[in-house]
Amino acid sequence: MIRPATLFTLAVLASLTWHAVATAEDAAKPSVEALVEATASDDATVRREAIAKIVELKPGPDVTIPLFTKLLEDADPAVRLRVMNAIADAGPAAVPGLIEALKNEKSAYWACLVLRELGPEAADAAPALTALVEHGQGEIRREALLSLAAMPKAAEKQMPVVIKCLADPQLEIAAIYTLGRIGTVPAEAAERLRAHARGEGLSSLLSVWALARSNPSDKELNQAAIKRLATGLNSKYPLVRAMASQGLVSLKAPPQLLKEALKSDLSMADEPVVRNALNVLASMGPEGIEFLTESLQHPNVQHDAILIIGDLGPKGAPATEALAKLVEADNLRVANQAIVTLGKIGPAAKSAVPQLTKSLKEGQGSIVHNSALALGRIGKDAQTATPELSQVMKSTNDPSLEILCAWALVHIAGDSATTKSDVLPVVTAAAKSDNPVIQKAANELLTKLKSSDQ
Amino acid sequence: MRRLLLIAGCLWATSSLHAQDYGVPVMPLYGDYGHASTAAEGALDGMANVVSAQGSYNLQTSEAAINMTQAQSQEIANRQQYANTYFQMRSQRDAYEAKKHPRPTEEQLVQLAHSEAPKGLPDGSFNKESGKPNWPTLLQYPDFAEQRKVVETLLPKKSANGMLGAQDAQQFTQAVEQMAVTLKRGITKVPPQQYMTAYNYLKQLLYSTCQTQLP
Numbered sequence: 001m002i003r004p005a006t007l008f009t010l011a012v013l014a015s016l017t018w019h020a021v022a023t024a025e026d027a028a029k030p031s032v033e034a035l036v037e038a039t040a041s042d043d044a045t046v047r048r049e050a051i052a053k054i055v056e057l058k059p060g061p062d063v064t065i066p067l068f069t070k071l072l073e074d075a076d077p078a079v080r081l082r083v084m085n086a087i088a089d090a091g092p093a094a095v096p097g098l099i100e101a102l103k104n105e106k107s108a109y110w111a112c113l114v115l116r117e118l119g120p121e122a123a124d125a126a127p128a129l130t131a132l133v134e135h136g137q138g139e140i141r142r143e144a145l146l147s148l149a150a151m152p153k154a155a156e157k158q159m160p161v162v163i164k165c166l167a168d169p170q171l172e173i174a175a176i177y178t179l180g181r182i183g184t185v186p187a188e189a190a191e192r193l194r195a196h197a198r199g200e201g202l203s204s205l206l207s208v209w210a211l212a213r214s215n216p217s218d219k220e221l222n223q224a225a226i227k228r229l230a231t232g233l234n235s236k237y238p239l240v241r242a243m244a245s246q247g248l249v250s251l252k253a254p255p256q257l258l259k260e261a262l263k264s265d266l267s268m269a270d271e272p273v274v275r276n277a278l279n280v281l282a283s284m285g286p287e288g289i290e291f292l293t294e295s296l297q298h299p300n301v302q303h304d305a306i307l308i309i310g311d312l313g314p315k316g317a318p319a320t321e322a323l324a325k326l327v328e329a330d331n332l333r334v335a336n337q338a339i340v341t342l343g344k345i346g347p348a349a350k351s352a353v354p355q356l357t358k359s360l361k362e363g364q365g366s367i368v369h370n371s372a373l374a375l376g377r378i379g380k381d382a383q384t385a386t387p388e389l390s391q392v393m394k395s396t397n398d399p400s401l402e403i404l405c406a407w408a409l410v411h412i413a414g415d416s417a418t419t420k421s422d423v424l425p426v427v428t429a430a431a432k433s434d435n436p437v438i439q440k441a442a443n444e445l446l447t448k449l450k451s452s453d454q
Numbered sequence: 455m456r457r458l459l460l461i462a463g464c465l466w467a468t469s470s471l472h473a474q475d476y477g478v479p480v481m482p483l484y485g486d487y488g489h490a491s492t493a494a495e496g497a498l499d500g501m502a503n504v505v506s507a508q509g510s511y512n513l514q515t516s517e518a519a520i521n522m523t524q525a526q527s528q529e530i531a532n533r534q535q536y537a538n539t540y541f542q543m544r545s546q547r548d549a550y551e552a553k554k555h556p557r558p559t560e561e562q563l564v565q566l567a568h569s570e571a572p573k574g575l576p577d578g579s580f581n582k583e584s585g586k587p588n589w590p591t592l593l594q595y596p597d598f599a600e601q602r603k604v605v606e607t608l609l610p611k612k613s614a615n616g617m618l619g620a621q622d623a624q625q626f627t628q629a630v631e632q633m634a635v636t637l638k639r640g641i642t643k644v645p646p647q648q649y650m651t652a653y654n655y656l657k658q659l660l661y662s663t664c665q666t667q668l669p
């Protein structure tokens with residue numbers, strides 16, 4: 001339950017913010033000051049709210065960066081998360097403040113995360129990060145090394161320190177990753193990585209990956225790495241599976257090689273394996289369609305798989321039959337996305353017209369809209385749906401659905417005199433709509449109808 | 455179409471982390487195969503998250519950890535959890551930004567249907583004392599108990615952090631989706647008005663928490 005004192009302070013903050021927005025720019029300054037003061041409140045709820053309001057007001061980096069870098073020390077995680085997001089949004093302007101924050105034990109860990117997010121833009125922080133890798137405490141050293149890895153050119157200049165970390169059990173994996181991210185493995189480190197590569201587990205997988213990244217022209221080495229990483233997708237250890245999945249994408253593995261490596265039937269695989277495989281499949285393009293279709297068998301990954309198929313556009317056609325079945329799924333979000341994706345496949349999804357016609361008639365909410373859209377995108381081969389489209393167009397009270405049905409009818413049978421006589425009154429009325437989207441759609445349709453007359 | 459997708463990792467992030475429970479950090483999933491460099495860069499960032507999670511796990515299970523107090527061990531786990539949440543939030547923001555592109559008029563018409571639907575929950579949707587949802591009658595049935603518990607566990611996190619991390623958001627979405635599925639399966643057995651009240655509540659709850667739309 002919120003304390004009355006907190007409620008009072010929040011109300012004051014809200015009114016201060018309103019005042020700042022409602023009055024002239026000069027008058028906004030005291031409000032920002034009051035908000036800054038509120039960030040020192042004993043009450044975490046007040047501090048969170050004050051930060052949210054400061055972000056909203058955008059008083060400029062001169063005010064926010066020193067304040068926010070100090071607030072990284074805040075013990076309340078919600079305050080810290082808001083501050084970190086605000087600092088990351090500020091971009092390179094935040095780097096000097098973050099370098100200062102690296103010097104403080106309480107804020108260093110969080111500053112490292114933001115610097116990692118900023119990546120090469122934060123290269124000025126590389127020397128300070130390197131110092132932290134060498135002299136910091138606990139996991140702060142690891143986070144500093146990972147931040148360094150996110151700025152590869154700057155990290156390469158700190159190579160001796162990175163190599164030294166290979167001998168530290170707490171930093172070894174992060175150091176291997178850093179070498180791979182830089183894309184250079186010096187001779188003195190290569191032997192150690194090759195020895196790891198012959199072993200098992202995460203350090204082995206990462207070593208294989210790092211060696212491949214540092215030798216992009218060595219096809220044999222890269223193919224072996226891809227095969228090894230693909231095997232990792234089936235690991236019983238979640239972190240190994242995740243690493244394998246991301247490693248495969250980062251190596252930009254050729255689809256054919258991935259297909260060979262991913263030869264297990266995904267419809268029979270465990271869901272976590274499929275989730276990681278999806279990450280790889282998303283980068284494969286049309287070559288992955290067979291596996292994507294198989295992954296539709298898993299209820300918890302269906303929505304993501306459908307979205308990826310949708311990105312393939314007409315090349316997602318081989319999944320039409322599986323998608324058509326999902327149009328009738330009890331999970332309405334999945335059904336809706338299947339309909340949208342069938343529309344993206346376009347004319348090649350013509351075998352799904354019966355299911356789309358049914359969902360047009362019986363669907364709920366925007367499923368009806370998307371069914372009309374999908375039928376229109378299928379075009380001439382959706383001819384059998386025109387009576388239902390016409391019926392929905394005439395019976396609906398929803399102006400956007402009305403014009404969508406008209407749009408679909410024009411795209412399916414725009415040359416037909418019956419369609420024209422059905423659609424023209426609807427489109428003409430919609431052209432006078434107050435709603436700019438409906439008006440624009442109507443005018444586009446009128447132009448299309450006129451051009452088909454000529 | 456260029457689309458940046460975001461899915462949660464293979465396992466749920468746990469709210470109270472112990473070494474054996476370490477969740478796999480969220481992985482950005484790039485559906486845009488035409489931009490392999492972006493996908494590859496995203497994967498490199500994802501690998502760093504895995505290295506970080508593995509490092510915290512190792513630190514907690516190392517020989518040095520034998521002398522660690524419970525509080526110190528928990529601190530490592532908590533830091534890792536918040537680090538994961540931070541990167542999930544950033545990925546979600548990137549995904550949102552990537553979706554901002556002009557759509558064809560016909561797609562804007564579908565969006566119009568969405569935009570005309572109520573987005574937020576009306577007053578009285580939550581208990582003022584406990585902050586828990588005031589579930590509509592149908593959703594109070596035991597069939598929904600499991601998902602109600604998930605939702606009621608995650609809502610305070612949203613309230614505290616301003617948004618849910620990707621893994622929590624996915625868990626929340628799946629719980630609400632499952633409630634909608636159960637509701638739909640019983641559609642013929644309940645009064646239509648009650649069905650629509652319950653469905654709209656779920657729709658608004660999901661949108662106001664995860665900005666995800668049910669149809």
